[in-house]
Amino acid sequence: MHFIFRLNAKLLGLLLVLPVAAFAQTAQKIPDTLEQRLKACTACHGAEGRAGSDGYYPRIAGKPAGYLYNQLLNFRDGKRTYPAMAYLVGHMSDAYLKEIAGYFADQHPPYSAPLATEASSSMLEQGRLLVLQGDKARNLPACASCHGKSMTGLAPYIPGLLGLPRDYLIAQLGAWQTGSRKAHAPDCMQQVASKLNPQDIAAVSSWLAMQKIPADSITPVLKADEYAQLPLKCGGVAP
CATH class of the missing domain: 1.10.760.10 (Cytochrome c-like domain)
Known part of the structure; x- marks a missing residue:
């Protein structure tokens, strides 16, 4: 009985460790790309920035890069007020905001x-x-x-x-x-x-x-x- 208890305890410990190990392995495979980092944007603005489904999040895909860059600056600098956007871009540099703008300007998914x-x-x-x-x-x-x-x-x-x-x-x-x-x-x-x-x-x-x-x-x-x-x-x- 003591042997069975020790065996079950080991199995339980292994089962508890496996999900953690699997998660760590999966996390290491996430690519550090601009597309991956901008998942925070597409969570609201829709896949590829084609617009949200609730009528309030606009399409940003294919918008002119200069316009997108100006809007990101405006959110960061307080000319536009929306807490989620202000939080996301509040500490981003001009260069990084320009990179984000260029990325979405190059996206051209179909319109709804x-x-x-x-x-x-x-x-x-x-x-x-x-x-x-x-x-x-x-x-x-x-x-x-x-x-x-x-x-x-x-x-x-x-x-x-x-x-x-x-x-x-x-x-x-x-x-x-x-x-x-x-x-x-x-x-x-x-x-x-x-x-x-x-x-x-x-x-x-x-x-x-x-x-x-x-x-x-x-x-x-x-x-x-x-x-x-x-x-x-x-x-x-x-x-």
């Missing part, structure tokens, strides 16, 4: 299908007009005049607006209005957002969220001589 909306046809038409034509009476430029005719952005600093969830778009326009999201002065988006009323924001966000992504959604590059043609001067957009 646009989500259905309960917006009325009149609201969607209002959104379409504001996005494509603006409102001269309010000195409000069209979204397309900065974000590109196809709304897919202009590299290296201006992001596309297609493929973003309606709730995220509403939240960001509201953040510019309240000052909880800022950019380098002059803050052109704050100027635009300040002229929008709640119905404008709902209309623009609903219309954008319903648009299909062009098959050839390559982000064109804004040339040096084209910066002066933008309707507003933006501190985050520099030649």
Whole structure:
């Protein structure tokens, strides 16, 4: 009986040690690559940065590298306020943030299908007009005049607006209005957002969220001589 007890004790000890050893062996096999380290990003922003599933985490894959870099700087330096992002990038260097931006700019996974909306046809038409034509009476430029005719952005600093969830778009326009999201002065988006009323924001966000992504959604590059043609001067957009 004493022999059996000693044998069982040894077996139990072995069983307890094996999972620890297996875990240690597995941990040693995890590659120390940028892709592996950025799992912390894709946990919220979706695989390859293609967007989260809850409507609040935007697509970062394929966004212009300069734009992504500026946003990471803004989170780190307090111009944008979101605790999780501030915690993640709070102690990262400029060089590392630029490396992260470049990684996601090079990712081009397929876009998800646009989500259905309960917006009325009149609201969607209002959104379409504001996005494509603006409102001269309010000195409000069209979204397309900065974000590109196809709304897919202009590299290296201006992001596309297609493929973003309606709730995220509403939240960001509201953040510019309240000052909880800022950019380098002059803050052109704050100027635009300040002229929008709640119905404008709902209309623009609903219309954008319903648009299909062009098959050839390559982000064109804004040339040096084209910066002066933008309707507003933006501190985050520099030649």
